[in-house]
Amino acid sequence: MRRxxxxxxxxxxxxxxxxxxxxxxxxxxHKPKYYLLEMFPYPSGRLHxxxxxxxxxxxxxxxxxxxxGFNVLHPMGWDAFGLPAExxxxxxxxxxxxxxxxxxxxxxxxxxxxxxxxxxxxxxATCDPSYYKWEQxxxxxxxxxxxxxxxxxxxxxxxxxxxxxxxxxxxxxRCWRCGSEVGKKELQGWFLKITAYAEELLRDCEKLLGxxxxxxxxxxxxxxxRSEGLEVDFPLEGREGSIRIFTTRPDTIxxxxxxxxxxxxxxxxxxxxxxxxxxxxxxxxxxVKRQSVTVRSSEExxxxxxxxxxxxxxxxxxxxxxxxxxxxxxxxxxTGAIMAVPAxxxxxxxxxxxxxxxxxxxxxPKDRELRAEDLSEAYTGDGIMVNSGAFDGxxxxxxxxxxxxxxxxxxxxxxxxxxxxxxxGISRQRYWGAPIPIIYCPSCGPVPVPEExxxxxxxxxxxxxxxxxxPLAQVEAFVSARCPRCGGPGRRETDTMDTFVESSWYFLxxxxxxxxxxxxxxxxxxxxxxxxxxxxxxxAVLHLLYARFFTKVLRDLGYLEFDEPFSRLxxxxxxxxxxxxxxxxxxNVVDPDDMIARxxxxxxxxFILFAAPPEKDLDWKEEGVEGCFRFLNRLWRLxxxxxPKLKGESGGFREDGExxxxxxxxxxxxxxxxxxxxxxxxxxxxxEWVNYLYEVLDxxxxxxxxxxxxxxxxxxxxxxxxxxxxxxxxxxxxxxxPLLDCQWPSYDPELVKAPEILIVVQVNGKVRDKITVPLGxxxxxxxxxxxxxxxxRRHTEGKQIRRIxxxxxxxxxxxxxx
RNA sequence: GCGAGAGUGGCGGAACUGGUAGACGCGCUGGACUUAGGAUCCAGUCCGUGAAACGGGUGGGGGUUCGAGUCCCCCCUCUCGCACCA
Numbered sequence: 001m002r003r004x005x006x007x008x009x010x011x012x013x014x015x016x017x018x019x020x021x022x023x024x025x026x027x028x029x030h031k032p033k034y035y036l037l038e039m040f041p042y043p044s045g046r047l048h049x050x051x052x053x054x055x056x057x058x059x060x061x062x063x064x065x066x067x068x069g070f071n072v073l074h075p076m077g078w079d080a081f082g083l084p085a086e087x088x089x090x091x092x093x094x095x096x097x098x099x100x101x102x103x104x105x106x107x108x109x110x111x112x113x114x115x116x117x118x119x120x121x122x123x124x125a126t127c128d129p130s131y132y133k134w135e136q137x138x139x140x141x142x143x144x145x146x147x148x149x150x151x152x153x154x155x156x157x158x159x160x161x162x163x164x165x166x167x168x169x170x171x172x173x174r175c176w177r178c179g180s181e182v183g184k185k186e187l188q189g190w191f192l193k194i195t196a197y198a199e200e201l202l203r204d205c206e207k208l209l210g211x212x213x214x215x216x217x218x219x220x221x222x223x224x225x226r227s228e229g230l231e232v233d234f235p236l237e238g239r240e241g242s243i244r245i246f247t248t249r250p251d252t253i254x255x256x257x258x259x260x261x262x263x264x265x266x267x268x269x270x271x272x273x274x275x276x277x278x279x280x281x282x283x284x285x286x287x288v289k290r291q292s293v294t295v296r297s298s299e300e301x302x303x304x305x306x307x308x309x310x311x312x313x314x315x316x317x318x319x320x321x322x323x324x325x326x327x328x329x330x331x332x333x334x335t336g337a338i339m340a341v342p343a344x345x346x347x348x349x350x351x352x353x354x355x356x357x358x359x360x361x362x363x364x365p366k367d368r369e370l371r372a373e374d375l376s377e378a379y380t381g382d383g384i385m386v387n388s389g390a391f392d393g394x395x396x397x398x399x400x401x402x403x404x405x406x407x408x409x410x411x412x413x414x415x416x417x418x419x420x421x422x423x424x425g426i427s428r429q430r431y432w433g434a435p436i437p438i439i440y441c442p443s444c445g446p447v448p449v450p451e452e453x454x455x456x457x458x459x460x461x462x463x464x465x466x467x468x469x470x471p472l473a474q475v476e477a478f479v480s481a482r483c484p485r486c487g488g489p490g491r492r493e494t495d496t497m498d499t500f501v502e503s504s505w506y507f508l509x510x511x512x513x514x515x516x517x518x519x520x521x522x523x524x525x526x527x528x529x530x531x532x533x534x535x536x537x538x539x540a541v542l543h544l545l546y547a548r549f550f551t552k553v554l555r556d557l558g559y560l561e562f563d564e565p566f567s568r569l570x571x572x573x574x575x576x577x578x579x580x581x582x583x584x585x586x587x588n589v590v591d592p593d594d595m596i597a598r599x600x601x602x603x604x605x606x607f608i609l610f611a612a613p614p615e616k617d618l619d620w621k622e623e624g625v626e627g628c629f630r631f632l633n634r635l636w637r638l639x640x641x642x643x644p645k646l647k648g649e650s651g652g653f654r655e656d657g658e659x660x661x662x663x664x665x666x667x668x669x670x671x672x673x674x675x676x677x678x679x680x681x682x683x684x685x686x687x688e689w690v691n692y693l694y695e696v697l698d699x700x701x702x703x704x705x706x707x708x709x710x711x712x713x714x715x716x717x718x719x720x721x722x723x724x725x726x727x728x729x730x731x732x733x734x735x736x737x738p739l740l741d742c743q744w745p746s747y748d749p750e751l752v753k754a755p756e757i758l759i760v761v762q763v764n765g766k767v768r769d770k771i772t773v774p775l776g777x778x779x780x781x782x783x784x785x786x787x788x789x790x791x792x793r794r795h796t797e798g799k800q801i802r803r804i805x806x807x808x809x810x811x812x813x814x815x816x817x818x
Numbered sequence: 819g820c821g822a823g824a825g826u827g828g829c830g831g832a833a834c835u836g837g838u839a840g841a842c843g844c845g846c847u848g849g850a851c852u853u854a855g856g857a858u859c860c861a862g863u864c865c866g867u868g869a870a871a872c873g874g875g876u877g878g879g880g881g882u883u884c885g886a887g888u889c890c891c892c893c894c895u896c897u898c899g900c901a902c903c904a
Binding site: 215218225227303329418540612613621627676691770814 | 834858885
């Protein structure tokens, strides 16, 4: 018997697939399309187990759908711009382009060695000018529509990466990539107006229901953070002007006992200038501004503030209200100023307690009185209005509406909607990224590069030192340019785009990757949207939000006709070893190359799919891998042991119903399990079936039945372990490759049914016996048999039988007295 | 603190709409075949008793039900996300 040699088998079929172009697909209007996409990798050097897991899951679905008759688009590419390439240049003196392309070449080889069914003709690398050219075009179109703008503002600055970060890229006050503590910096940069789509991005979350994990939808909703409220002007006392605040609780406006401005609020300086408090306040503001984002946003930080010495007037009741500034009010949100109602807001309450500010109750619960001096915390619930003039006695909900109406009618404020979502800052002070296609002209200002001059190529001759800001600024040949508008001398923008811009539309480019006349054509209509997207949860509010935004923008620019890019999303769990995420610093990394060399790609894939369901974390265990390797050997031996039995005549054998039933059972189970992404149970069932086939190895089974079983086994296992199945299919069964073009086997529900069914007999809910009855036995007969079962009789003897419950084909429960 | 998810053998994990808890795999125990094996095969493996019978058992406590891992209430633990957003 031939030994199972994964290396030999796997390289043989990989070569075959490539030569026969098995994975290449074209548009075919006669077939239903299925776009299966996995998040493309950053070419960091080599694949890690997280990639292998992601792509193994994807490959199962791609192959399965293809065998089901779908025209499956399954592309792969490279998220090729990014900092590590630049760091490699700084550390090892290798050019980012060289480093990137070498990594791509190696990782591509690894992907091929895993047997993933990608159509490599569609491969894209985002650092290729033919890719980012279109991105630059989108930028210009967005600029023309006011969706890309330049602004001078306080941005997140990562000292480690020496560049700006978008809000989404700051995780717990730290850089999402390098973990450095993020600071603030005043900087001029380019922004994409994602806030213009806040409402739609939020609303369309409804369209994702059912297709996306609820968790991701919730995270996106929270990130967008819509809140409805009221803006109100509080006139300043003794001078011109007013303080505009935003509140979601207009019903508490009679309970305002102080105002708080964000330390960055322009009025702070204005109000204290030339007063005795000037020094104290300035000192405070300086101190707060110095606090890093991490410190200022962490819970431990105590609320602190200072009185500005100024007062304003509550426009509803004329009360005189002191104005403070404090660290817990953010300039970025709402109007940067709040009305403080300590009785009904916990933060205001804490602040009032600390500084001895008055507390005034304006809402009481329905069933009791509320006294300010009794409060140990703010009362934030609903109730009845008190101390609120004309609104007393009203429910606070009603008062909310009435007060808003009044404020709007008097012209001192308006209802507004606020979002937490900020515009997306895309300028990066780095080299290895797509250049922003703008030329600054001393007389015309920023001018977009004309379309016909795109792409603005990233120059390759550049010195990368990691010091002194953007490397592009040093390349005079790049920087100096003619103003497209007036023809005068101008200078190019030297910042590059955030790499999340590239990943916001790559899935569209796969549809027409080589097209030179435009970013995409009618093929995008055929393939999009992506039917199934697979990747890690870490992009729940980064990539996935940006990609949704881009899709909507491109739709409005006339390129697309749909609203959402990804119909279904599967977020896979992490790969864990020894209780922790695999990482170099922990030294618990398992290298895919190692696994392939020792066990082969099929075993590696099988283990990953078998050890845990996709959305859960996967615990890497060498012993588990060995178990899977053992199974494939068992499978291999089974085929060669059965091989001689396949040759004989099929006549003269007793029809074996159970043997046939198992075939259909397997088809049903595996199909259903793949549909719900329960690959582990699908594989478990196939293992069980193989165990059964070994048991009946010496039984007189017709050769045609054996053949049917083995063929089914190959077909059902193929999405998981494509190489070994292809080999057995051809070498033992003598069939034509590739399996990918064979039809997924269907099952006959009638044949899945067993002729005899096992009925569990319970007495008072406890299992006491089991009986076997022929399919179709009438209920009355089954109940009789159950009562006669010895195990049941032991427990019913001498007792009164009260009820008999029958669950068809499952159990009988005899309820009797005790 | 808020929100979501999860707690099942020695381990990874099964159990679709309430209906035999522990499938499958790992590990472990014993045996067979072997010069040998960490190869392969057979048997066993939730706990209590040698075994049957029986009893207990899905984080803890209550409840609904003929019947609860599954549904409801309270509590504990863990993971993830958000975290002064007015």
